[in-house]
Amino acid sequence: xxxxxNLLSVIVPxxxxxxxxxxxxxxxxxxxxxxxxxxxxxxxxxxxxxRTRSSALESCGDxxxxxxxxxxxxxxxxxxxxxxxxxxxxxxxxxxxSDDTWLPGKLLRQIPLHHPGGAIVSxxxxxxxxxxxxxxxxxxxxxxxxxxxxLLKDSLVKCIIGPSTVMIGRSxxxxxxxxxxxxxxxxDYEYWLRLATLADVSYLQEPFTVKYAGHGDQLSEKYGHxxxxxxxxxxxxxxxxxxxxxxxxxxxxxxxxxxxxxALIYARGALKRGRTGEAEEYHALAxxxxxxxxxxxxxx
Numbered sequence: 001x002x003x004x005x006n007l008l009s010v011i012v013p014x015x016x017x018x019x020x021x022x023x024x025x026x027x028x029x030x031x032x033x034x035x036x037x038x039x040x041x042x043x044x045x046x047x048x049x050x051r052t053r054s055s056a057l058e059s060c061g062d063x064x065x066x067x068x069x070x071x072x073x074x075x076x077x078x079x080x081x082x083x084x085x086x087x088x089x090x091x092x093x094x095x096x097x098s099d100d101t102w103l104p105g106k107l108l109r110q111i112p113l114h115h116p117g118g119a120i121v122s123x124x125x126x127x128x129x130x131x132x133x134x135x136x137x138x139x140x141x142x143x144x145x146x147x148x149x150x151l152l153k154d155s156l157v158k159c160i161i162g163p164s165t166v167m168i169g170r171s172x173x174x175x176x177x178x179x180x181x182x183x184x185x186x187x188d189y190e191y192w193l194r195l196a197t198l199a200d201v202s203y204l205q206e207p208f209t210v211k212y213a214g215h216g217d218q219l220s221e222k223y224g225h226x227x228x229x230x231x232x233x234x235x236x237x238x239x240x241x242x243x244x245x246x247x248x249x250x251x252x253x254x255x256x257x258x259x260x261x262x263a264l265i266y267a268r269g270a271l272k273r274g275r276t277g278e279a280e281e282y283h284a285l286a287x288x289x290x291x292x293x294x295x296x297x298x299x300x
Contacts, residue, residue: 004089008167009040009089009092012024012041014044015047016052021059022059028041029041029060030104034111037111039107040090041063042066042068045071046071056068078188082178091169093167097163100211101209110122114169121169123165124207125207126162126164126207126209127209147160148203152247157258158189159189164209176195183233186226193255197247227262234255267279267282
């Protein structure tokens, strides 16, 4: 399939968000575009049981740039995003979660980063809203991590890129194969690790995306924590030697050390909550990948 240059394909996965999907769709369709660029918006309804599909169709109206798809329920955002990309025609891809929005000017500023010879991956800063309150990103929590260039080291520690902020060149998408469809949570963390292993990342400091949190239908809210999912994604990449194959010994060592650190933290938490078997399992994983801390074994 030949993909269209100067076409941005925007994928919006959605499940049971009839009251939120209109806001997301309008924030895309209201965007201005750089001269010579076109837009297509693909909404992927992941088998909703409410009026999400009808609300999406009403929001798109007769705009010829839009397509609303319905897929069999899959339950993972990665699966819905991949499904949309399979129907997309653009050589540049972007994603927007159905409960988030884009601010005016995002596409005017971000698309030019991907001019020929430019970025393969880019992202923007976010505004974070929980309930009626904006969460400040000032201080160490935000500034301690790199946001542009080689992000592998920092991406191992935490999820650096917001799914609703990112643009990805089609060539890199094809090379990496898209999101894992079996991870219900932290599929973005795992995918950004693969991207950051292969490409430098460009960044816009301006907050062109609004991320909303605190409404209970979010998968991260469902589980209360996501570290176990991050551990699973990172462990699979380490044990499949992804980093070694793509970047060599030093990248593999970085990843193994971070896996050991995360496993030890998780083991301590499991022990604190009385889950002894889980504590033993993840302490053994921590020792296998470089952690020499033995305080967990002493307590078991």
